[in-house]
Amino acid sequence: MACKNCDSKAKLYKELDALIQEHKGSREALMPVMQGAQGLFGYLPKDVQILIAEGLDLKLSDVYGVATFYSQFTLEPQGENVISVCMGTACYVKGAQLVLDELKKELKVSEGKTTPDGKFTLNATRCLGACGLAPVMMINDEVYGRLSANMIPGIIAKY
């Protein structure tokens, strides 16, 4: 069987190249390019960082410096489903910590990490703008509100 995976990989690199070409040599475009690259690959592997640095005429340390400064950028692949528990103030005072603790227990992973089977990544984020439904979490694009710890196993089972 021809490597389907390699084909789609090659396509990603082609898109990355187009993105870099569009902004060639422009330092101020670094963040938009990195955001675009993360959109393509899901994270920023080292070879992608190198390509970006070369394309925008920067040092690799510049790219790495930006990647590690901003919490949105990740250097590790993300799980199939990304869980973001809101730890904003409104959610926190309504018991978001208990929800997060339950998820850690249920999935047996710590915050910011991915389960060994690659199925879930567990993140804590800030206000999702749905404080009226606090405490809130998102799994991929789906929002779950008015949570309590005992609802967690049922929700996880759906994925």
Next chain:
Amino acid sequence: METFRSHVMICGGTGCHSSGSGDLIKAFEEQIKGNGLDKEVKVVRTGCFGLCEVGPIVVIYPEGAFYSRVKAEDVKEIVEEHLLKGRIVKHLLYHDSINENSGDIKSLNEVNFYKKQKRIALKNCGIIDPENIDEYLAFDGYKALTKVLTEMTPEEVIKTVKDSGLRGRGGAGFPTGLKWDFCYKAKGDKKYVLCNADEGDPGAFMDRSVLEGDPLAVIEAMTIAGYAIGSDQGFIYVRAEYPIAVQRLQHAIKQAREYGLLGKNILETGFDFDLEVRLGAGAFVCGEETALMRSIEGKRGEPRPRPPFPANQGLFEKPTLLNNVETYANITQIILNGADWFSAIGTEKSKGTKVFALGGKINNTGLVEIPMGMTLREVLFDVGGGIPNGKKFKAAQTGGPSGGCIPTSKLDIPIDYDSLVSIGSMMGSGGLIVMDEDNCMVDIARFFMEFIVEESCGKCAPCRIGTKRMKEILDRIVAGKGVEGDIEKLEELGNMLKESALCGLGQTAPNPVLSTIRYFRDEYEAHIKDKRCPAGVCKGLMRYTIIADKCKSCGICAKNCPVSCISGEKKVPYVIDQDKCIKCGQCMEKCPFGAIELK
């Protein structure tokens, strides 16, 4: 424009969207079509109505019927009864929108939640379709820019903003007109107009709602600012976590360009101005002005000392004007209605209104806009509807990680910049989180300090190390390991940090700790001296104990204890050695008789 006899306004803000308003829009459209009403009734997806607690919200005009917590199953009934037969479906209305005596429905302005509000920045939110520039134009959109470009000099624009008394809504409250004047007077071949939409307060969403509900108001105001200071290029720096806001902004910019309201030769007056959206990437410090500019330049968002101030040397070292989203959202109204109209609202030193995101232990969570000078009590109990479940109010937090907690004794303080600072908090950008008797103030202080430690950029030592030391002390206290002198140490470190940190992040970071010590010192002492958390929140201070009466001496708890701190023998109740216990909770989970409690 086509005319319709009824408009169904469905909230498409983040709160209602999360509670399912997307499906409602589809359901309404289907039902309306199915009943052949699609030429008579228009469905509009609007921005936030403010009352997120009871979302999804649907308002039907001309009657102004306010339906709350609407489900897809309700749509058929609303369409067939209300839209087809003209009979309002009363049992689905928001409970406070029916007059108890007469049974008539109240207009929105009479509903308690809205009665004391005054909407300037949120004027169009919930009223227009934010993705349709024609609706913005129909509600006085671009009248202010037309007036500015055809009738006013830049000096006159700046004077109007100065006279209005408007102060920045991003937190610090710097007079807006003065800032515009500095930028106008700054020398430079190129100048920039920036909008701070980074909204860093981790429990607030005012700016997001303005951008989602009325993006063109911000775009128009930035164009006016460009004319006033002599700039032809602007950037809006938005948090990447706000996908709906970003998409609506981009759409609005595109429409404005198509209508000749952005770009070259705007309104045929020879004035050029264009805008770009830049996404942040999750760094609180990028809300600080110098850090934000570095971030737009594509660098690590670290702040730098001022002076030079951005008005003289900002983005790409050029003179730069930076204002907050809500600050801009007031501008068009000030230009159209005049400085006197605006300065008549509010208090002597704080003019106009302020938008707050009400959250936490309060009945009406959501977005409110109130005139400055209203007391905190009115905001929480009249507009906010008080504390749920009959619990007692304990504190309100304003200003997020830079602000403080306000106790019951200060509830009658008027909300304005200076009063809030005088009691150790600050206006901040508009987060207003309410806490009740079940919240632990030491835990809240620790929560904010943890946030700051994560977000400190690490450039200056006082902030990088000082906040970490403060957090360690707080961690110790909530774990039941606090020692005599910890409170004093926190105060000393906090005051030192205030004076020595490089930027506003570090300078204000001790506020949540200092203000809780100021008003809730007894709670700190209970944690340290009595090893007790009065609110029952801090796990480290709770103990697992075996209830002798219920214990059947089966030994399952002892077998499961990972540190072997439970002992006992047959027929005698088991006991937990509190000194060795690591509070993992295994024993309680495994006990078949429910004989272990946590208190």
